[in-house]
Amino acid sequence: MKILLVGEYSRLHNSLKEGLIKLGHNVTIVASYDGFKKYEVDFLIRKKYQKALLKKIKNFVYRITNIDLESLNVKKQIERLQPQISNYDVVQFINEASFGCTANIEKDIFDLISSWNKKTFLLSCGTDYLSVGFANDEKLRYSILTPYKNAKDKSFSHSYGLKFLLPDFKKLHEHIYNKIQGVIASDLDYHIPLQDHPKYLGLVPNPVNTNLLKFKKNQIKDKIIIFHGINSNNYYKKGNDVFEEALAILSEKYAEKIKIVTVRSLPYKDYIKAYDDSHILLDQIYAYDQGYNALEAMAKGKVVFTGAEKEWVDYYNIQEDTIVINALPDAKAIAKKLEWLILNPNKITQISNKARQFIEEHHNYITSAKKYLHIWQHN
Missing domain, CATH: 3.40.50 (Rossmann fold)
Known part of the structure; x- marks a missing residue:
């Protein structure tokens, strides 16, 4: 055709x-x-x-x-x-x-x-x-x-x-x-x-073309790296303000355990490389399913905070918090989920592997x- x-x-x-x-x-x-x-x-x-x-x-x-x-x-x-x-x-x-x-x-x-x-x-x-x-x-x-x-x-x-x-x-x-x-x-x-x-x-x-997105085993050697990519034009629409509030809650309490990387409005080719070394990626909040940024990060083995509401869990018949983390419009709830991962780093590896499998199977x-x-x- x-x-x-x-x-x-x-x-x-x-x-x-x-x-x-x-x-x-x-x-x-x-x-x-x-x-x-x-x-x-x-x-x-x-x-x-x-x-x-x-x-x-x-x-x-x-x-x-x-x-x-x-x-x-x-x-x-x-x-x-x-x-x-x-x-x-x-x-x-x-x-x-x-x-x-x-x-x-x-x-x-x-x-x-x-x-x-x-x-x-x-x-x-x-x-x-x-x-x-x-x-x-x-x-x-x-x-x-x-x-x-x-x-x-x-x-x-x-x-x-x-x-x-x-x-x-x-x-x-x-x-x-x-x-x-x-x-x-x-x-x-x-x-x-x-x-x-x-x-x-x-x-x-x-x-998602997984041939172009190399999976990187999500191993933690020192600090847990949390990546937050901001599109300045969609700052509130994507919930970046809520993510920043959640990160502020964690930054002092776990300063020795985490490293926060924030970038703004990068072209695609730069953005996709910028989060290569991160373990966790903060994508967007006001969504029920994953958009492209989230899907590509999942394919690369990141633990992504994004849309993963009950409708999505039911549609794909999966268990909550096993493939991605549902990012609610609540800074304290997001901080609590991040804290759970910081205190249970083995979960980061598990979710990372399942995220890649999910992309290969469904996307x-x-x-x-x-x-x-x-x-x-x-x-």
């Missing part, structure tokens, strides 16, 4: 592409960079209005005319790429707004790419109309909107995907869902809001690619 993957988040489409190629398929990715992470793509859509003077010009024009120069720039690049991104058997968009454009331009881009190819599918693996709406209606015990709703993070409201609840993005959502063959969820955080939706085709766990990139192919071919 000839497959076009549109957009990139956290290396999901790259890992899927690698699995599909192993199975003998022809795969192309067209995307802009995922923020500062700079994942590889075949056709890069460049954002030219991100810095200094050009950004000020873009913002000024938008305020005066309601025209977004960056969105128009992205659309023109897509139009120029028509010969290279046409005549594919399957197109999969990573999001309802795969390029971060205005709703009208995203609709135009979706219509163009869909019209140039055959079947069109959508992924739910980031904020979108249904997932944000589900969280906004407070149908979960906590959600990605919790820091926003408790007024911790008013300054970064855009990062919570609240734009998807605006009328023009609701229209975009309805337009896309009317045209796609169906939508696929990448983990339980997106599966839960989609259940019983007529266009929902099921959950395919995030593909293997070739197995995931086969599941995508089955869905695409039968819908």
Whole structure:
């Protein structure tokens, strides 16, 4: 099959592409960079209005005319790429707004790419109309909107995907869902809001290329190294403030037993190396399942504090705190779990080994690619 993957988040489409190629398929990715992470793509859509003077010009024009120069720039690049991104058997968009454009331009881009190819599918693996709406209606015990709703993070409201609840993005959502063959969820955080939706085709766990992620036996020779990677733009959204509060509780009490390493907003290639020597990795809090950072760290043998709620435990039929540690939005609870590991270092080794096994069993990139192919071919 000839497959076009549109957009990139956290290396999901790259890992899927690698699995599909192993199975003998022809795969192309067209995307802009995922923020500062700079994942590889075949056709890069460049954002030219991100810095200094050009950004000020873009913002000024938008305020005066309601025209977004960056969105128009992205659309023109897509139009120029028509010969290279046409005549594919399957197109999969990573999001309802795969390029971060205005709703009208995203609709135009979706219509163009869909019209140039055959079947069109959508992924739910980031904020979108249904997932944000589900969280906004407070149908979960906590959600990605919790820091926003408790007024911790008013300054970064855009990062919570609240734009998807605006009328023009609701229209975009309805337009896309009317045209796609169906939508696929990448983990339980997106599966839960989609259940019983007529266009929902099921959950395919995030593909992880374990060939690229070397497992390192998690042995403790001196201090236990706790790694905390912060994305400054998503500081509250990821629960970094809660993690820092938990680390403050432990830092004095166990100064002789632990070493805390904190980094901020590293590009992907630097980030993935930065935690190589750590034993424990603090990922995110307001989640029910693991995202890509957590999965890759698990594959490398780290004990990860991340989303691992009861829904996840039940779905995979596993025992709590044996593969990852569920990071609750409670600094004292996180500190208590960290203390348990510090005082029982043998648990770190046990969880590390089981984390790698779990990734190999449930997130293997070739197995995931086969599941995508089955869905695409039968819908």
